[in-house]
Each structure stands twice: as C-alpha cells, then as structure tokens.
Amino acid sequence: MSQTILYKKVSRESKPENTIVRVGSVEFGGLHPVLIAGPCTVESENQLMAIATGVKKSGAHMLRGGAFKPRSSPYAFQGMGIEGLKLLKKASAATGLPVVTEIMSSEDLPAFLEHDIDMLQIGSRNMQNFSLLKALSKVNKPILLKRGMSATVEEFLLAAEYLMHQGNNQVVLCERGIRTFEQSTRNILDLNSLALIRQLSHLPIIADPSHAAGRYDLVTPLAIAALGAGANGLIIEVHHEPEEALCDGKQSLTLGSFEKLMLCVNR
Amino acid sequence: MSQTILYKKVSRESKPENTIVRVGSVEFGGLHPVLIAGPCTVESENQLMAIATGVKKSGAHMLRGGAFKPRSSPYAFQGMGIEGLKLLKKASAATGLPVVTEIMSSEDLPAFLEHDIDMLQIGSRNMQNFSLLKALSKVNKPILLKRGMSATVEEFLLAAEYLMHQGNNQVVLCERGIRTFEQSTRNILDLNSLALIRQLSHLPIIADPSHAAGRYDLVTPLAIAALGAGANGLIIEVHHEPEEALCDGKQSLTLGSFEKLMLCVNR
C-alpha cells in the first residue's frame, strides 16, 4: 500500500519537513537532542527533588517519573497516583524542568489536565489501547508515544496516526527496545526502525536506552549509539540511590553516571 | 520465585482442581470442549442471524462477534458499537447461544452490563491494559482473556491474576498465536504454552486457531491440534460469505467448513 493511503498524517509524504514539538522551551525535532531524565517511579518528595536537581545540574532538559505505573503483577507497587503528579509539578517548579509522566487510562485524564502535566506519556503496553489514543487525540498536550515491545513500525506509526487523527499534532515517538529471542539483555534497542522512521515520518523520535538495556552498564553506549542513528533525544532512568529504588534500580544510572553521559553527549 | 509468591490465585498450588467457568449452560473446563463460533465483526442483522443459526445447527455452544473493534488503523471499520451489542443479544435470543464480545475500555462497561452480555472478552492488545483489568475484576461476569501476541506465559497468568485479584473468579484464558520471525502465517499457535498453562493453572484455556492461522485452510488442522494438546475449547471465526466480510474474511471458515470441523471434533 502506498504510504499516502496507509498513513494520512504521520508520513513525510504528507509533510516533508521535520515537525518540532515544543514542551515549554524544550524543542523535540530541532537542532539539538533533548535529554529527559529522572526516576522510574516517584517515591517521595526527597527522592524526586534530589534526582531532579541533580539531573538539572548535569544539563537535562526535562524530568521524567512515573506516578501511575503499569506493573505486570497486581502485587507490585502501583505508583503514588495523583500524589505523584503533585510532586512532579513541585519538582518542575523548583528546577524549571518540564515533566513527562505516563497516563494509563482516559479516566485519569482530568487529573493530568488539572495538574497541568507538561507532556503525557503513553506506555509500551498501551500503544494499542485505542480508547486512550482516541481520548488523547482530542487533548491540547504534547504526547510521548512509546513503541509497543513487539509492535511493528507500521503499527507504531498507525498508533501515532490515531493520535493525530482528531487533531493532536504534538506527538513525539519513542523507541524503547523490542522483544526478541535474545534475553541476555532486557530488550533489543531497535535502531534500524528508529533510522527508518526518521525517513518515513516527520515526527520526532527519541530513544529509551534504559528500558532497552535493563542494566545500567549498557545505558551509555546505547545512548551514544541512538544519537548516532539519528535519535532526536533520549529518555534516561536516573536514581540518586539505585540500589534503594522501588522499581528498575538495576537499569538506573546514578547521578554521577548521568553527568558523565551528558559529557559524552555534548562532546 | 515460587509460584505461590508469584501467583496467589491463578496457580494450581493455590487450587489444585480444575475451575469450571459457566456461561449459561455452557461449561468451560468440564469434560467436553466448548465451541465458540461467529463472525469477526457484527455487520448487520441479516449477517449475524445467518451465521448464528448456521453455527448453532452445526453444534456450536456459543456465539462470538465483535461490536467494538481494535483496529490498527483509525481509518478501518471500528465496529457497530452498542448497536452491535443489541444484535448479538437478538441473535442469542433467537438461537439460545450465549454470546462473547470484546470490551476495549472500562468506559464501555455500563453498556455491556445494561445489555447483559454473557461473557466479556479482553483482546490481545489490551491484555496489559491494567485499568481495564482492574475494572473487570470487580464485575460479576465471566471473562475471556486473550493472550497478548508477545506476552510471556508469566505475563499472561499475571493478567489473569489482576482479574481474580478483586474477586472475579470466572476467568477463561485463550491462546491465540504469538508473534515470531516466521511470517508465512499470521501468528504461531503456541501449544507449548497452552499445555504448560494446563499444568500451572486451574483456569480453563481455549485456543483461537483462526487468528493464529490467518488463513482459513489451516484452521481445522490447528483446531484439532489444540484439542490434542489439551485445550478446553475453541473459538472460531465463521462467516456465511467470507469473501464479503468487512474484516478477517481470509481466515473465516464458511458454514460448510465449520460443519466439517464440528464433525472432526466430535468424532
């Protein structure tokens, strides 16, 4: 099928020039890669402030942190919920960093809007939650759409098409690793698809080496690799005390490692 | 991790004997396999009645048919919605067959309850839509939970654990094919996992050879195979005029082929 028929709004055929998505003063798709950093999960005010001020100091442009968490088990920590949203905004106010956090259901949308969350993330497990996509298509908020862990490039771009279908043009894509036979690392960062999507679509696309690697010691090489393949930015899990983290501690950089990563990126 | 810790309610360690899930007079997990048949999508009253009466005549025990459809593209037919639910109940009343149909969002739950849908299906793309799982955990309705197309056995059972967590014990699992490198058929029916789940869990599990095959001429051998591996039932796409179907015509059996399949199954 010609791309024009398959995709009406996401393809370069429909819009040849790169789209710039703005979140406050941050620009995705512009000249410089955007660096998003923060913990897997908001755990407490102290934790979030320590991390937010740390990554800000190293040069991060945005803060990430989960308040509503998609956990495989009902017995795992499900996130702080609305309290987490409040802490994110507090950390944002203190550091000047806009925040991105995951929304898992359209039922939570009023709370995200009330707390004026800067950018809404759709997680991998919800990439084809079409009810959520339709709801966010009508919202005037930038969206960070993560690729499903076994979604094809076509399915990924069609999920973005759902978001744009009813008017939301502020879509940033995120490659976060795919599920394959190889399990010596958590997922495989698919830079083939990232580079291909740079050609197929005008939308910005960033990479998440933390979830792709699943272990902190591979995050930096994969981050550098992703930028080399053309990523418009990175989203990195950082924790001030990874071994104490409630979630994903194994794949979190320390503040010191993140500072080194920033030095590599800005070289 | 010991299964007792990983799973509290779905494992055989917690409940050694098979669970029987009843939908009207139909029993999943009993002595005989349950045969569910019907179209991919409810298209019209004539279409649904023709198929429902046809599959009933061949010996099907339940009727399937989509009213809310999860389509990869926003430009594909999205289903008849509530009108479809009404037609399903009408066909059910005419044939005596209980119906199962997919629910894509907890926001649609009141409509499903109002129309007294006999069994609610959670589709593959929503297997880890935790908001939906939580909502359906509190409902007194049998659930058909389809495995995500790249979900592990552990993730699949944990999704069932979410359903049981807040009280819904009427859960039937469905293996529908996994996504692999091999693409000469749509998905690969994973009977390893089906047979393994029969051991790990007391919940009934059925197979969907139609979606696994993606082509009608492989549905019957895969259906027989699934029963051989221990499936507690089958869900089969049937259309009276497959080449006219709005969706999945290529993998739909004709009424005649379905009748032959029923003869094989009952042999």
Added chain:
Amino acid sequence: MSQTILYKKVSRESKPENTIVRVGSVEFGGLHPVLIAGPCTVESENQLMAIATGVKKSGAHMLRGGAFKPRSSPYAFQGMGIEGLKLLKKASAATGLPVVTEIMSSEDLPAFLEHDIDMLQIGSRNMQNFSLLKALSKVNKPILLKRGMSATVEEFLLAAEYLMHQGNNQVVLCERGIRTFEQSTRNILDLNSLALIRQLSHLPIIADPSHAAGRYDLVTPLAIAALGAGANGLIIEVHHEPEEALCDGKQSLTLGSFEKLMLCVNR
C-alpha cells in the same frame, strides 16, 4: 514469486501426490504415522540395548540416537563417534528397528555409508550447511532434515530443494520447534508451519516434540497435537534412566511414559 519458480522439486505444483519415503519396511508419508524413539545420545551398549528393546516392545518403528553430537560448548560431551554408529547397528540388528542418526559433516559420510546407517539426519544447526546438503544430495540414503530453529518455511523447503537438486528424492522433513521470545519452554512447536508445509510440499513431515518442549511432561500433549495437525510421524527422546542421561535427560520420556504415549497415538 510463484512456487514453481522458487521450488522446482519440493512443491506440490511439481508433484501433487504425497511422496512415500521408505526406510526398510517403514513408510513415511503413508497411512500411518511413523514413531521414532531413542536416546539423545548413544552412551553405551547396555544403555542403547535397554532403550531399543524397550521402545520396540511399545511399538516404535525406528530407533534414534546421536553418535556425532552438535554441542554448543566445546567442553560438552561430543558423542561416541564411529563407536556409536556401530552400537546403533548392533541395536538395529537385535530389534529389527532401522536407525536414524545425525551426520555433521560430509567428511564423515564414508563412515556412515560403511556402517550402512539406514537414515541420515541433518540437524537444526546444519540446515543451511550447504556443503553438507550438496554432499547428501548425491547419496542414495533417506535423509531426515530438521528445520533450523529460526529458519523460515521458505528456507526450510529450499534446504530440501538442495537435497533433491542432485537427485536424492528420499527426504523427510522434521519440525522441531522455533526460537521465539517465549522461553518458559525450550522452543515453540510450530504446527502452523507443519500444516502449511503439508499443503505446499509432497514431502513427508514429522514432528519432534521432545526438542520443542525441552521438558518431558509436555512431550505427550505436543505429540498428540502434532499428529492432529497432520504430522506424518514423531521422533521422541526416550531414556531408560533419564536422570542419568548424558544429554537432554530433562526432555526424555521414560520407557513407561513412552508406552503410554504409544497407547494414546494408537487409540
């Protein structure tokens, strides 16, 4: 591409009727499924005799057993080599069961011919060892060609085409499970492809549920499933003392379990 161009000799377009491959009095592709059983590895005369007489008694038609073993590690037991070939023939003489065993290199072919091995197996890791395929294409011996663990149906049939290319028409295919993201079992038995190949090719195809399952307690359901999907036979790992086996003990049936499997198959 039309099959006629892609495949010259393996396709049903080139030969509509089923091929019968004979090994002694055993017929692959005939009315009845062929049951091959035996240990992963020939370990000693006592071991092989105990297993061979046991499976013969239960009704097996052929004996399997590895003499040259493809092991991932150079430090794992590499097989008894030519001594193993001799023991296989001895067990064959004692039981009347023809034997099949793996050949890993064309350099070993003279030894296999000298000892008059009844059927030569090409293992999964050598499915695209084209030098070996070319050598065996010129030999007047039946071949059991196992599918590579990530070979597509097309690559599998083209490997068979290599065997037939220079005159060997006695080719039996074997589906043995594919490598996927799912790792709760060793591989996933791909009955989609088995059923598809029954349509595409006139060659017989059997299944190896032992390697697909990787654990003995799933072998029987997968064996029944494979026959349901249309397999022309089964190859099953059996050991008289699985917990003492040098290789693959976890997936080996005991003689007692094999006898029960035979009762299911012959029902």
Added chain:
Amino acid sequence: MSQTILYKKVSRESKPENTIVRVGSVEFGGLHPVLIAGPCTVESENQLMAIATGVKKSGAHMLRGGAFKPRSSPYAFQGMGIEGLKLLKKASAATGLPVVTEIMSSEDLPAFLEHDIDMLQIGSRNMQNFSLLKALSKVNKPILLKRGMSATVEEFLLAAEYLMHQGNNQVVLCERGIRTFEQSTRNILDLNSLALIRQLSHLPIIADPSHAAGRYDLVTPLAIAALGAGANGLIIEVHHEPEEALCDGKQSLTLGSFEKLMLCVNR
C-alpha cells in the same frame, strides 16, 4: 554458571585486556576502528578492481568479497569459487588491502591456504557448523566469526570458544543483525549484545550494518550507531554499480556514499 566455567578462553575473566588481532598491518581491537569494504560477491576482475581501488581511495583498511556464497536457493549464483579467491588476491596486491572472504566447508581449507587468504570469514549460517569451527581452530589464520542470525550471545561466544579451543587466538567477532518479528528491515542490528560482548570478552567485535539494514539508505546511520556503541570496526558492502550487482545490490553503498560514510567515521 560463572563465566569462568562456561567460557575458558573468550571471557574477560580469563584475559582482562583487549585482544589485538592483526591482519597484515591492520589491527582489530586497537585505538581506531577497522573499515572493511567491498562487494557482496566477486563477479569479475573489472568489478572487483573498480571497487577495491575506490574503497582504498576513500580510506578503507581491508577488502571483502564473496567467492563461495551461502545462498538459500540452489538455483541462485553460488559464487566464482577458487577463481574468486585469485581475483581477491590480485585486488589485494594492487591496492595493498588485506582480504577477508567466507569459507563454507573445511574441505575448501587447502585452497584458502594455498591462495594465502588473509582472513577467513565464518558466515552466519555456519556459526554452529562445529566441524568447520574445529578445523579452523587448528589454522594459523585470523578468523572473522559472524553471529548466527538467531544465535544468543552465549552461543556466539561459545562458537568463538570452539575456535580458540585448539589454539587459534586470532578471532574477531561480527554482529550482523538478528532475526525478529520486525521485518520492515532485513534484520535488527543488536547493539545491546555488541555492547555486552565488549564487557564479557576481550575479543574485538565489529558490526555489519549492510546485512542488518538490507537497504543502502540505513547503512550510514547504523554504522555511526555501531561505532557509538563501541564497535571495533565495520564491514560494509560497496558496489560501483549497485543496480547491476549479482547479489545484495539493494543494501550496497555506491563508492560515493561510502566516501561520505568514511568522512563521518573519521570526523
């Protein structure tokens, strides 16, 4: 299992410092990445000379080109064989570039030695051709070992262990893309595993973005990405007239594109 037991010779536990593999004056594993370039297949003297002199001029360090070709179909061009080896040496003599070319069977080893091929490549399909590995373990020639397209990191390193087992320490690994569900590109370049192997093993590892991409327009971003992830070099398919190439034309860079790639790499 501890690495020391799993791997005796390939692991960093056994040898912490990086191994340098020398091919003529070229050093794999040293300070600078090694660039290997050339056609998929040697087609003629004119073709090879045009490409060899072109890539030399752009700064390539070694010449690649297939003489014995592993083709899925017996009806595809199988390579020029020994004549191809001769042309490679001629091109090498003319340009000063050492050559690497694939060996498919130990039976061909005398010819490779006679023509003094500088580096022997083991292709993806033969990564677990243990007879070939054992033969090359005893040879005093550097080996380029390509990862099987669905080999795990462990299997890959164990194949290298086979090579080192009987004394060959001159082993260079090559990541060339793995087979996954995603088929919008030929394979997925697995930089997770490349970065992991840099940690696990002292052996040099290079990347093959041409086979991973399967299309020329993704080769350069993937090449830059691989170096960012820590690759010790690249192997790139280059053809002076890609649209006329007998093999892999779609993924071959022109001489002009290769020159641009070299400028990026050396920046």
